[in-house]
Amino acid sequence: MNDKFRKNPEIKPLLHKIKNDVAALDGKTLPLKFMEVCGTHTVSILKFGFRHFFKDSIKFLSGPGCPVCVTSTQDIDKIIYLAQQGHHIVTFGDLIKVPGSTSSLEKEIAKGALVSVVYSPLDALSIAKNTSKEVVFIAVGFETTIPAIASLVLDAYAQKINNITILCLVKTMPNVLKFLLSELSGEIDGFIMPGHVSVIIGSEPYEFIPKEYNIPCTVAGFEPVDLGLGIESLVSQIKKNTPFVDNRYKRMVKSEGNRAAQELISVVFEECDVSWRGFGTIPKSGLCLKEDFAKFDAEKKFDIEVEDEVMQSACICGDIIAGRKTPLDCTLYQKVCNPENPVGPCMVSFEGACAAYYKYGE
Amino acid sequence: MCLAVPYRVISKDGNKAIADVFGMKKEIDIRIIEDVEIDEYVLVHAGFAIQRVSQEDAKETLELLTELCEAEE
Amino acid sequence: MNKDTILLSHGSGGKQSQKLLELIYNTLGEAVINHGEDSGVFQAPEGVAAITTDSYTIDPIFFPGGNIGKLAVCGTANDLAMVGAFPRYITLSLMIEEGFDFDDLKKILLSVRDETQKGNISIIAGDTKIVSKGKIDKIFINTTGYGTIISPQAISSKEAKPGDAIIITGDIGDHGSAIMAARNGFESSLISDCANVAPLIKALLKRGVVIHALRDPTRGGLASILNEIAGSSKVNIELEEEKLPIKKSVSGVCDALGIDPLYMACEGRAVIICTHDEVVKILNILHNEQLGKDARVIGRVIERSNEPKLYLKTYIGAKRILPLLSREQTPRIC
Numbered sequence: 001m002n003d004k005f006r007k008n009p010e011i012k013p014l015l016h017k018i019k020n021d022v023a024a025l026d027g028k029t030l031p032l033k034f035m036e037v038c039g040t041h042t043v044s045i046l047k048f049g050f051r052h053f054f055k056d057s058i059k060f061l062s063g064p065g066c067p068v069c070v071t072s073t074q075d076i077d078k079i080i081y082l083a084q085q086g087h088h089i090v091t092f093g094d095l096i097k098v099p100g101s102t103s104s105l106e107k108e109i110a111k112g113a114l115v116s117v118v119y120s121p122l123d124a125l126s127i128a129k130n131t132s133k134e135v136v137f138i139a140v141g142f143e144t145t146i147p148a149i150a151s152l153v154l155d156a157y158a159q160k161i162n163n164i165t166i167l168c169l170v171k172t173m174p175n176v177l178k179f180l181l182s183e184l185s186g187e188i189d190g191f192i193m194p195g196h197v198s199v200i201i202g203s204e205p206y207e208f209i210p211k212e213y214n215i216p217c218t219v220a221g222f223e224p225v226d227l228g229l230g231i232e233s234l235v236s237q238i239k240k241n242t243p244f245v246d247n248r249y250k251r252m253v254k255s256e257g258n259r260a261a262q263e264l265i266s267v268v269f270e271e272c273d274v275s276w277r278g279f280g281t282i283p284k285s286g287l288c289l290k291e292d293f294a295k296f297d298a299e300k301k302f303d304i305e306v307e308d309e310v311m312q313s314a315c316i317c318g319d320i321i322a323g324r325k326t327p328l329d330c331t332l333y334q335k336v337c338n339p340e341n342p343v344g345p346c347m348v349s350f351e352g353a354c355a356a357y358y359k360y361g362e
Numbered sequence: 363m364c365l366a367v368p369y370r371v372i373s374k375d376g377n378k379a380i381a382d383v384f385g386m387k388k389e390i391d392i393r394i395i396e397d398v399e400i401d402e403y404v405l406v407h408a409g410f411a412i413q414r415v416s417q418e419d420a421k422e423t424l425e426l427l428t429e430l431c432e433a434e435e
Numbered sequence: 436m437n438k439d440t441i442l443l444s445h446g447s448g449g450k451q452s453q454k455l456l457e458l459i460y461n462t463l464g465e466a467v468i469n470h471g472e473d474s475g476v477f478q479a480p481e482g483v484a485a486i487t488t489d490s491y492t493i494d495p496i497f498f499p500g501g502n503i504g505k506l507a508v509c510g511t512a513n514d515l516a517m518v519g520a521f522p523r524y525i526t527l528s529l530m531i532e533e534g535f536d537f538d539d540l541k542k543i544l545l546s547v548r549d550e551t552q553k554g555n556i557s558i559i560a561g562d563t564k565i566v567s568k569g570k571i572d573k574i575f576i577n578t579t580g581y582g583t584i585i586s587p588q589a590i591s592s593k594e595a596k597p598g599d600a601i602i603i604t605g606d607i608g609d610h611g612s613a614i615m616a617a618r619n620g621f622e623s624s625l626i627s628d629c630a631n632v633a634p635l636i637k638a639l640l641k642r643g644v645v646i647h648a649l650r651d652p653t654r655g656g657l658a659s660i661l662n663e664i665a666g667s668s669k670v671n672i673e674l675e676e677e678k679l680p681i682k683k684s685v686s687g688v689c690d691a692l693g694i695d696p697l698y699m700a701c702e703g704r705a706v707i708i709c710t711h712d713e714v715v716k717i718l719n720i721l722h723n724e725q726l727g728k729d730a731r732v733i734g735r736v737i738e739r740s741n742e743p744k745l746y747l748k749t750y751i752g753a754k755r756i757l758p759l760l761s762r763e764q765t766p767r768i769c
Contacts, residue, residue, distance in 0.1 A: 002368065002690075004424055011751055013431040039769050040364055047695075049753025066769035092408075093765030119619045119692065119766055120409025122391060141408075144364035145768060147394055148410035196364035199405065199413045224751055225427055232430060248426075251419035252405055258413055260394040339761040359758040364769055365693045384687025386616060386623035406691075408768050 005223035014228045015053060021235045022057040031059040033187065034234060037177065038194035039066030039349055044222045046356065050231075058231065061188070062346070062353045064180065064276070064321055067142050067171055068094040069345035069352060072275045074309040075169050076100035081304050082136050082167065083113040090124040091138040093117045098348050099341070101307060121145070121152040128156070128164035136298045139166040143200040146170050146287065147261040150268040153289070153296050165298035168288055171274060173197050174205040175285040180321070181213055190216040190234035195226070195249045200265075202257030203247045210243035221249040268293055275309065277345045278317035317344030320353050327354040334358065366407035368415050371398055381406065441535045446565030455563065458537070459529075462544040466551040467558045475559030477524065483584040485520035487511060491576040496543070499613050500627030501702075503576055504543035508550035509631045509702060511580035513651045516633040517705070519590045519640055520582030524559040525551065528577040533568040543574065554631045556580075582633075585640040594647040595668035595708045599736040602707040602714065603680065604635060604721060605729045607657050611699025612685045615692055619766055625684055630703030635726050639707075644717055648708040655760070656698040658745060660706060662759040665743040673746040674734035674757070692766035697747075697757060699764070708736065 022032060031054070036042055042062045045051055051060055064070055077100040083089045089105070096105045096117065109115050116127055124137040139149045149170065156164050173194065193206055198219045209217050216237035220230025226249060233246040247253055265287070274286030289297045298304070314332050319325040327333045327346065337343040339355055346354035369381035369390060377393040381404065392398050392411045403415040444451040460470055469475040489511055496503040512522040527547065531540065551558055559581075609628035616623045632651065639646065648668070650660045657674075665672045681696050689696045703726065709717060714732060721727030737746075745757045 004420075007750055008424075008427070010427050010431045014427060015751060017430060017433075038364070046755060047749075049747075049749035049751055049755045051753075052755055053751060053753035068769060092768045094767045094769060096765060117765060120391075122409060123620075141768065142364065144366065144407050144412065147412060148391070148408050151391060151393060151410065194364065196366050196405075196407060196412070199366075225423075229423065229427060229430075248423070251416045251423060252413050258394065260396065261412060264394055360756045365691075365767060367687075367690050383691050385684045386621045386625065386688055386691070388621050388691075 002223065005221070005225040008225050011224050011228055014232060018228070018232050018235055019054065019057050021239060025239060028189070028238065031055075031057055032189040032235070032238070033059050033061055034190045034192060034231065035061040035063050035188050036192040037063035037173075038192075038197065039069065039352075040196070040222055041192055041194065041220070041227070042349075042352070044227055048224045048227070050227060062321070062349070062356070064176055064345075066094070066349055067140050067145070068092070068098060069349035070171065070276045070278065071095070071098060071140055071169055072277045072309060073099070073101050074275065074306055076104070077306040078167060078299070078304050079105060079138055080108055081306055082298065082302065083108045083115060085302070086114070087134045087136050087302075088127065088131055089113065089115045089136055089138065090118055090127055091115065092140065095138060095140060099343070121148045122155070124152060124164060125155055125159075125161060128161050132163065135164045137164065137166045138169065140169045142171055142173055142194070142197050143265070144196040146269065147200065147264050150264050153268050153293050156296060157293065165296050165301050166289070167298040169274075170269075171276065171286045172271075173201060176276065176282055177206070177209070179279065179282045179285070181209065183318070188215055189238060190218070192230050192234070193217055193219045193245070195219060195221045195253065198249065198253045198257070200258050200261045203245050203253060203255045204257075206245045210245060214243050216243040217245045219245065219247040219249050219253050221252065278315065278321060315344040317346045320346050327357040330354070364407055366405050366412065368403045369406045369411075371400055371402050371404060373400065374398060379411070439537060441531050441533060441537065441540065441565055443533050443565055443567065446563065458541070459544060459561075459563065462541055463548050463558060466548045467561070469559055475524070475526070477559060480583050483587065485515050485518050485582045485584060487514040487580045489514060489578050489580075491578070492572065493614075494572065495614070495617055496539070496573055498617055498627055499623075499625060500610075501629040502543050502546050503574060504546035505550050505629055506702060507576040507578050508547055508554070508556065509629050510653070511578045512554055512556065512631040512633045513705070515580050515582035516636040517649045517651055518584070519586065519588055519636070519646075519649070520584050521637050522554060522556050522580050522582040522633050524581040525556050526560040526579040527558050528562040530564045530566055530571055530575040530577070532566055532571045532573050535573060540574070550631060554633060585637055586643070588640070588646060590646050590649050592648050592650065592664045592667035595664050595670055595672070595736050596647060596710070597670060597736055597738050598711055599647055599708050600711050600714045600732050601661070601672065601674065601734040601736070602709065602717060602730055603657065603733050604632065604705045604707070604727045605703070606680045606682050606685070607652065607701055607704065608681060608685045608689065608696035608699035610702040611656060612688045612696065615694060615699070615766065616688045619692060621688060621691075623684060623688065625688060628701055628703035630726055632703060632705050632726060635721065635724050636705065638720055638724055639717060642716070642720055644709070644720065645713055646707055646709050650706050652701045652704055652706055654700055656696070656700055657706065658695075658697040658757040659759060662745050662757070664708065665745050668736075669739060669741065669743055671737045671740045671744050671746065672734060673737050673748060673754075675748045676750050678731060678733045680729055680731060680733075693768070694764040694766065698760060
């Protein structure tokens with residue numbers, strides 16, 4: 001079934017249609033600027049060659065990237081602290097190379113830290129059952145991942161597993177978008193909303209964007225057909241000047257989202273203010289464990305000592321993501337900050353603006 | 363933000379199911395999908411099913427694609 | 436002797452060591468020549484020879500389609516084949532962790548025996564060390580391979596030329612994906628493609644085929660070695676996504692884990708770069724061999740370049756760059 005959304009012969013005519021439609025637009029400066037909020041979209045756009053195909057018609061701006069890439073230096077330092085204390089760290093592979101202020105998990109592993117990479121948060125429970133050590137699951141993710149993390153906590157609670165905690169670093173979408181929109185200076189001509197976060201939260205939370213900012217939005221999937229249809233929607237909305245939130249990923253996304261997932265999340269978590277790499281603290285942009293589940297909170301169980309976050313003043317990721325500057329404007333770019341030694345999320349992210357510039361010379 | 367792919371459910375056991383993706387089997391968690399049926403497709407992220415795939419909507423999306431291409435001709 | 440696990444005393448040079456050696460020699464059988472001596476002695480053939488060395492530390496040591504022993508022999512043979520040499524001798528150095536299972540050791544040695552016999556390779560020297568628990572991960576194998584050059588050609592990563600065709604001998608990413616699937620709890624039909632491709636290369640060279648460059652896409656996969664060739668030959672290379680042979684099950688596991696099959700290791704494949712004129716001849720020969728039956732052209736060398744790049748023409752007809760990755764792929768969630 002996936003093949004029909006990936007290797008479909010109709011994709012080429014669709015993309016050509018989009019190119020023609022863009023060229024025929026009246027009174028619009030080209031290239032159009034579309035921001036894809038989601039790191040997985042950035043990867044798809046690059047992987048399938050959309051960036052190159054639409055070179056002169058559409059410029060794709062990478063948004064806040066991925067939840068791992070926006071994990072702050074101080075939060076990484078907390079993970080490293082826990083690893084250095086001898087606890088068994090369980091994490092997604094994405095986090096291994098993200099740098100803290102002086103080290104990274106990769107470097108700690110080389111020094112003998114106990115770290116397991118898992119595919120699912122629920123794997124952490126099996127690990128905890130088979131060890132006497134304290135297991136800490138590093139909970140990063142947006143709403144797509146949060147139901148699985150909530151399930152981990154609920155199962156640990158129900159099965160009375162006492163040697164497991166989570167370091168809660170999860171972040172949520174709608175409020176970072178509000179923050180981004182207030183920061184964005186350059187004109188964004190359209191938003192490609194995160195397809196899988198939308199599976200959980202639905203398309204309703206984005207309605208403020210066309211209403212208050214008059215910017216077209218589309219909820220798109222990740223295969224070439226899905227992305228093509230999403231981009232087509234944005235161009236069509238611009239043409240007709242009728243911005244709205246167009247869900248073009250209907251086989252997965254309902255406007256109200258997945259209610260069962262939302263309920264599951266609300267049993268375990270509540271809203272709180274969290275810090276984002278490159279942006280600082282954004283109000284109500286993250287979740288923390290409810291009081292009933294406090295004993296699974298690594299920050300409450302362990303006395304985590306880390307330095308206060310020193311904002312790397314030279315890092316301009318925030319400006320880059322907001323579209324105010326490019327990597328070439330950054331004094332750290334290439335000389336200090338590169339894929340082997342990344343500083344901000346734009347370089348940490350595999351396909352972030354700076355990593356892409358560096359690799360592809362764009 | 364989020365890598366997720368459709369898996370086909372082969373067998374169920376409470377909150378868990380064995381599901382197939384291109385001939386590979388994996389245990390997944392299906393607790394938030396009500397009344398999952400065998401042979402149904404669910405969207406799986408990090409070992410957790412987050413949505414059932416609507417075949418009807420999939421068909422409609424492909425029809426939209428054809429429509430848009432025909433409009434261009 | 437503890438029949439179950441290896442002990443430090445098995446490496447101390449005394450009676451226990453003798454018993455371990457006996458087991459090793461008995462299992463390897465006729466694959467070993469010259470045993471009992473400190474060094475392997477052989478009549479050096481005339482002409483040009485090639486030597487390679489490799490260490491094998493793979494985890495898991497048993498994987499669908501093979502084990503560390505099979506990998507050690509095939510990997511060594513393939514390295515020799517890539518310079519146009521046919522493997523004749525191999526040395527086998529085993530570093531075994533205290534507590535390693537004897538039955539596992541036997542299984543690994545049986546694979547070594549099978550692969551060396553299949554490939555007509557003799558084990559000419561060996562060594563065994565037992566290392567304290569925790570100081571090594573289960574078993575590491577180091578080899579040195581010796582081979583004789585079949586036909587004098589300047590086969591080198593520096594020899595790719597504009598207009599050359601890029602041929603792959605079979606499906607890509609099988610080994611890397613099988614390992615990834617095993618490590619992440621996927622029960623699958625994925626099997627490593629681990630195999631000795633030297634006979635395949637011999638079949639080509641004996642027929643006088645002219646080859647510019649030969650590489651086996653092991654660690655880092657197809658995209659990594661093509662980047663290396665592009666860099667060494669100072670040329671731009673373009674692959675066509677439509678032509679890449681990838682099993683559905685391989686692309687499935689890659690989709691699920693967020694990894695790219697173009698960067699997944701192959702352990703039984705060769706990339707052949709040749710002039711356009713040699714393509715038909717090469718494909719005819721390859722298609723007659725079991726290991727080469729799915730061989731096909733997947734791209735070409737485009738032009739000379741001072742900033743060499745590897746391009747991929749995607750399904751939608753657009754071009755993108757396939758960079759050299761600075762990091763090994765791990766499963767990701769975003």
